[in-house]
Amino acid sequence: MKLSKKSDYALRAIIYLSMHYNKGAIQIREISANEKIPQKFLENILLVLRKAGILNSKIGLKGGYELARSPDLITLGEVIRALDGAIAPVDCVSKISYKPCSEEVTCVIRGVMLDIRNAITDVLDRMTFADMCSRVRDSMEKKESNVLTYAI
Amino acid sequence: MKLSKKSDYALRAIIYLSMHYNKGAIQIREISANEKIPQKFLENILLVLRKAGILNSKIGLKGGYELARSPDLITLGEVIRALDGAIAPVDCVSKISYKPCSEEVTCVIRGVMLDIRNAITDVLDRMTFADMCSRVRDSMEKKESNVLTYAI
DNA sequence: TAATTATCTACTAAATTTGTAGAGTTTATA
DNA sequence: TATAAACTCTACAAATTTAGTAGATAATTA
Structure with a gap:
């Protein structure tokens, strides 16, 4: 009954993208560094999520990924199904x-x-990932910390 | 989020033993044949369940396995934890x-x-496995079948 | 004593998970 | 239009887990 690393990483990446929603494309490298996810592995994951219609991508300089929809229209279930079936x-x-x-x-x-x-x-x-963002903000307030990690 | 074969087989075996509770020891061979579980694999599984205090065993002629407690005192959770952690x-x-x-x-x-x-x-x-037995009896009535398989 | 049945340790094969490598493609911008 | 930055794609590889097998041993009954 385990959550796979793939899904775990995907959830974290999408929380990251949700926290930066509407701020333009974000590079794999940035997500990978901030969330401590192996970059090459994350590439595969984000690709799957794009093909599932959850992310949009821009190729080339200043390219990157962003959510295909607003965070309140993406559920955790959709993401986990996209990766692990x-x-x-x-x-x-x-x-x-x-x-x-x-x-x-x-x-x-x-x-x-x-x-x-x-x-x-x-x-x-x-x-939804909007819910997740609220929770992140709540727990950050409580902790009075400004370190942005959504690590499990 | 998958149920392992080990747990699946274990549940089926214990349902079988629950349906035959208080009728003496039952051999691995019989369970294996009726539930279509590879016998050697089932041996390992039942051994784990015995060590977990869920089953009792008798060695030798007319030996076999039986529940260590009545079926209403054994939960599915206990069995799955014993095998898959x-x-x-x-x-x-x-x-x-x-x-x-x-x-x-x-x-x-x-x-x-x-x-x-x-x-x-x-x-x-x-x-509990008492609940499972009730369900088996219910669905057998409805089906008007007397084939005893608890297969998934 | 002989047949039967569980016990135990170890091994193997297959599948899945968790990554990595590297060449290719697209795009912004100087 | 050259170039560097970024995603795309296919394939591979290592590690772990799952599923199943083998065979010798020990205990019990009749």
């Missing part, structure tokens, strides 16, 4: 990669897994 | 394998992951 613990209760199992009707494990999938997506599909 | 998506919100992360106080991802961990354990730590 289905959130459901088993495919027979997955929306995006459904595969029937042998004894579906009588399978009682399936019922529980469906409950779990719903519990997880209730959180992830409701939570 | 922590249920939490990241260690910094795990009860059984907690490790602090670098920026814990300001980490906003942590907050969400904590919500998810709680949502998952709410399901898994409440659900």
Whole structure:
């Protein structure tokens, strides 16, 4: 039931981009340095997110990435699905990669897994990056710190 | 966020043992055949469950495994933890394998992951194998089938 | 004693995760 | 229009985890 590094990095990168929304394109190098994510790895991740329609990119000098939509229209669930695929613990209760199992009707494990999938997506599909930004600002106030890391 | 084969097999095996509770020891071979689980793999799994205090075993002729407690005192969460360790998506919100992360106080991802961990354990730590047995019986009635498979 | 059944350690193979390398393409701007 | 800066793309590689196997050992029953 682990969150992959890929998704972890993706969430952090998008929080970073959300905190800098509407300030123009931001380079991979900057995100990588600030969030301490291996740059080459991050390249792959951001590419996937662009192809998923979550980010826009500009090539060339002064290029970089920015959100394709405002932070309140991007959910954590969307990002995690883009990178790791289905959130459901088993495919027979997955929306995006459904595969029937042998004894579906009588399978009682399936019922529980469906409950779990719903519990997880209730959180992830409701939570937007606008929410995440509010939380970052809240906790920064409390801490009276101005170090911007969204590290896990 | 996947359920491992190990946990899947373990759940099925314990449902099988729960359905046969108080009928004496049951051999690995029987469970393996009925639930279509590779026997050698199942041996390892049941051994772990015994060491975790979930099963008792008897060696020798007419030996086998049985539940160490009644099915209503064993939860799915306990079984999954015994085999796969922590249920939490990241260690910094795990009860059984907690490790602090670098920026814990300001980490906003942590907050969400904590919500998810709680949502998952709410399901898994409440659900007992007595509940699972009721569900099996319910769905068997509905299906008017007498094939006993708890397959996923 | 013989057959049966769990125990235990170690190993292997496959899949997945976590990266890295390097050549190519596009663009701003001097 | 040259050049440096940035993303794009494909492929590879190392590390870790998952899934499964092998085979010898120990305990028990009849």
